[in-house]
Amino acid sequence: xxxxxxxxxxxxxxxxxxxxxxxxxxxxxxxxxxxxxxxxxxxxxxxxxxxxxxxxxxxxxxxxxxxxxxxxxxxxxxxxxxxxxxxxxxxxxxxxxxxxxxxxxxxxxxxxxxxxxxxxxxxxxxxxxxxxxxxxxxxxxxxxxxxxxxxxxxxxxxxxxxxxxxxxxxxxxxxxxxxxxxxxxxxxxxxxxxxxxxxxxxxxxxxxxxxxxxxxxxxxxxxxxxxxxxxxxxxxxxxxxxxxxxxxxxxxxxxxxxxxxxxxxxxxxxxxxxxxxxxxxxxxxxxxxxxxxxxxxxxxxxxxxxxxxxxxxxxxxxxxxxxxxxxxxxxxxxxxxxxxxxxxxxxxxxxxxxxxxxxxxxxxxxxxxxxxxxxxxxxxxxxxxxxxxxxxxxxxxxxxxxxxxxxxxxxxxxxxxxxxxxxxxxxxxxxxxxxxxxxxxxxxxxxxxxxxxxxx
Amino acid sequence: xxxxxxxxxxxxxxxxxxxxxxxxxxxxxxxxxxxxxxxxxxxxxxxxxxxxxxxxxxxxxxxxxxxxxxxxxxxxxxxxxxxxxxxxxxxxxxxxxxxxxxxxxxxxxxxxxxxxxxxxxxxxxxxxxxxxxxxxxxxxxxxxxxxxxxxxxxxxxxxxxxxxxxxxxxxxxxxxxxxxxxxxxxxxxxxxxxxxxxxxxxxxxxxxxxxxxxxxxxxxxxxxxxxxxxxxxxxxxxxxxxxxxxxxxxxxxxxxxxxxxxxxxxxxxx
Numbered sequence: 001x002x003x004x005x006x007x008x009x010x011x012x013x014x015x016x017x018x019x020x021x022x023x024x025x026x027x028x029x030x031x032x033x034x035x036x037x038x039x040x041x042x043x044x045x046x047x048x049x050x051x052x053x054x055x056x057x058x059x060x061x062x063x064x065x066x067x068x069x070x071x072x073x074x075x076x077x078x079x080x081x082x083x084x085x086x087x088x089x090x091x092x093x094x095x096x097x098x099x100x101x102x103x104x105x106x107x108x109x110x111x112x113x114x115x116x117x118x119x120x121x122x123x124x125x126x127x128x129x130x131x132x133x134x135x136x137x138x139x140x141x142x143x144x145x146x147x148x149x150x151x152x153x154x155x156x157x158x159x160x161x162x163x164x165x166x167x168x169x170x171x172x173x174x175x176x177x178x179x180x181x182x183x184x185x186x187x188x189x190x191x192x193x194x195x196x197x198x199x200x201x202x203x204x205x206x207x208x209x210x211x212x213x214x215x216x217x218x219x220x221x222x223x224x225x226x227x228x229x230x231x232x233x234x235x236x237x238x239x240x241x242x243x244x245x246x247x248x249x250x251x252x253x254x255x256x257x258x259x260x261x262x263x264x265x266x267x268x269x270x271x272x273x274x275x276x277x278x279x280x281x282x283x284x285x286x287x288x289x290x291x292x293x294x295x296x297x298x299x300x301x302x303x304x305x306x307x308x309x310x311x312x313x314x315x316x317x318x319x320x321x322x323x324x325x326x327x328x329x330x331x332x333x334x335x336x337x338x339x340x341x342x343x344x345x346x347x348x349x350x351x352x353x354x355x356x357x358x359x360x361x362x363x364x365x366x367x368x369x370x371x372x373x374x375x376x377x378x379x380x381x382x383x384x385x386x387x388x389x390x391x392x393x394x395x396x397x398x399x400x401x402x403x404x405x406x407x408x409x410x411x412x413x414x415x416x417x418x419x420x421x422x423x424x425x426x427x428x429x430x431x432x433x434x435x436x437x438x439x440x441x442x443x444x445x446x447x448x449x450x451x452x453x454x455x456x
Numbered sequence: 457x458x459x460x461x462x463x464x465x466x467x468x469x470x471x472x473x474x475x476x477x478x479x480x481x482x483x484x485x486x487x488x489x490x491x492x493x494x495x496x497x498x499x500x501x502x503x504x505x506x507x508x509x510x511x512x513x514x515x516x517x518x519x520x521x522x523x524x525x526x527x528x529x530x531x532x533x534x535x536x537x538x539x540x541x542x543x544x545x546x547x548x549x550x551x552x553x554x555x556x557x558x559x560x561x562x563x564x565x566x567x568x569x570x571x572x573x574x575x576x577x578x579x580x581x582x583x584x585x586x587x588x589x590x591x592x593x594x595x596x597x598x599x600x601x602x603x604x605x606x607x608x609x610x611x612x613x614x615x616x617x618x619x620x621x622x623x624x625x626x627x628x629x630x631x632x633x634x635x636x637x638x639x640x641x642x643x644x645x646x647x648x649x650x651x652x653x654x655x656x657x658x659x660x661x662x663x664x665x666x667x668x669x670x671x672x673x674x675x676x677x678x679x680x681x682x683x684x685x686x687x688x689x690x691x692x693x694x695x696x697x698x699x700x701x702x703x704x705x706x707x708x709x710x711x712x713x714x715x716x717x718x719x720x721x722x723x724x725x726x
Binding site for chain 1: 480704
């Protein structure tokens with residue numbers, strides 16, 4: 001009787017600590033649409049009438065141009081590493097927004113160029129190619145804009161799925177940084193040739209404010225914040241530990257690392273200042289809650305970079321940016337939690353397993369790996385499970401290589417109350433997709449499945 | 457983790473964008489350059505005393521003075537005042553920024569500025585809030601008109617070179633001796649790219665000089681105007697009528713030019 005009462009009290013205590021935070025995604029999207037409506041209103045207000053088809057084509061060019069200019073600022077903003085986006089909406093979701101709106105922005109830009117040049121060529125009675133050359137040569141800031149557009153097209157081209165996979169990530173990333181130059185170059189023609197900015201000084205002010213804010217945010221969160229973080233914490237490699245075949249943990253020491261502000265489940269972008277690794281920065285999750293002098297990441301050797309981690313020497317300087325990621329305790333809304341990890345996706349789950357407030361018996365970790373040998377960090381996980389009274393389960397391939405079937409029935413058989421759980425999910429894309437489908441089938445509502453996936 | 461359908465998303469986004477833009481374009485009233493002129497010409501409704509010039513010649517006391525054309529960010533401003541006994545008895549904007557929001561701003565601000573000018577009898581009047589540029593242009597043009605009063609003394613008309621007002625025939629030439637020469641300013645005609653207004657000098661039934669007081673400007677328009685307007689000026693002088701060919705590549709400007717030119721010629725006849 002007393003144990004049950006104790007369990008209830010503990011559960012009540014846990015519930016008090018659960019404060020689900022609403023993701024700011026919806027208000028942000030509303031603000032974005034309101035801004036787009038404002039841009040269209042600007043056009044509407046400055047256009048008393050349209051004479052004929054030439055006018056219609058030119059005005060369609062104006063609308064697409066205004067929208068592209070507006071969206072361009074937002075596309076850059078999405079990658080400014082603003083904490084509200086990275087930690088509350090989620091880095092993965094923001095990255096998908098970025099890719100989607102980037103493609104859309106490029107299409108609007110092309111439509112803007114095509115329509116405007118076609119309209120002008122009809123007006124001038126010359127061919128569209130001659131008109132384009134003439135416009136680039138004679139109109140103010142159009143030379144810059146043409147170079148900027150060329151850059152944007154090039155960046156868009158190398159971001160197309162098939163081509164992108166063939167280019168090393170670091171090369172692609174550094175080419176992608178040229179976007180800043182492209183945005184800068186194409187900004188000026190918007191003000192100097194845009195009708196709406198010529199007649200409406202308030203619009204010019206708003207445009208400067210939009211681009212100025214985005215520039216300030218990029219500088220602050222992508223440049224100044226990381227510099228301050230690394231000057232404060234001065235991180236170095238402490239030790240590299242082999243956890244399982246192909247999986248290593250890197251222990252990182254530094255000053256006051258418990259004050260770094262990272263929650264379990266979050267990740268940093270790491271740059272190891274060792275020969276051949278300086279230029280690349282990669283996201284790895286913390287595999288344990290930060291301790292005063294120590295952080296730990298656990299990484300599977302998947303690519304060049306993660307393989308090279310094995311050879312890191314003690315004392316190597318580390319440059320970190322973060323913390324990022326929204327897969328944290330603040331996402332949950334219920335007392336019971338199921339953590340599902342696939343392979344190296346265990347890293348954030350391991351940190352959450354240790355720290356998520358939960359009464360005894362309310363926390364479950366399901367760990368999927370190819371074989372029992374591949375269950376990295378298993379000993380730690382068992383120790384945590386014993387200590388916290390949490391359940392720990394694993395699913396591995398059978399000896400003949402057959403994959404365990406994760407489906408609604410098996411899930412419900414193992415956990416009859418699964419639909420009363422918050423589920424945190426992390427793993428390779430295929431695993432995450434299967435698990436999501438199975439969880440939905442077992443009756444877990446979508447809003448209580450929290451996952452992070454970095455596949456664009 | 458919901459299954460994404462990239463193709464469906466692309467098709468939906470494309471269709472939504474295209475239909476949205478088409479909808480916006482069709483919702484705008486369509487009008488040709490000619491019919492748009494009626495709403496665009498600001499001087500008609502804003503002149504308080506358009507006949508001041510005619511009276512000036514008669515009674516000797518009242519004096520009509522037209523200020524310089526002042527360019528503002530939104531368009532030209534030009535003020536004409538009637539002075540009697542050293543006081544401004546009426547003030548009007550011959551030209552004020554027009555088109556889109558500018559029409560609205562001008563129609564609100566110009567009457568206030570006219571009243572303020574009459575009340576102050578100097579160019580030291582307050583700017584109308586929300587119409588800073590127009591107010592600034594107004595004050596500058598008003599000051600130049602008042603300067604003319606000082607320079608020419610009582611009785612004589614326009615100082616030379618300041619230009620005539622829209623709609624009324626400013627017989628500035630007659631006062632300086634040559635009875636035949638007459639400067640006429642056509643009405644401002646709004647085109648898709650900006651207003652066009654023509655001023656001509658007529659002598660002996662012929663156009664001796666033609667120029668555009670206003671023409672589309674900004675970006676490509678400046679370029680087109682800079683090319684087309686001199687040709688149109690020459691054509692007008694050569695033809696002696698508004699029956700001139702449009703300059704290719706500048707159809708709208710040519711149309712507006714011809715219309716403004718015709719209105720100036722109509723004044724000569726009437």
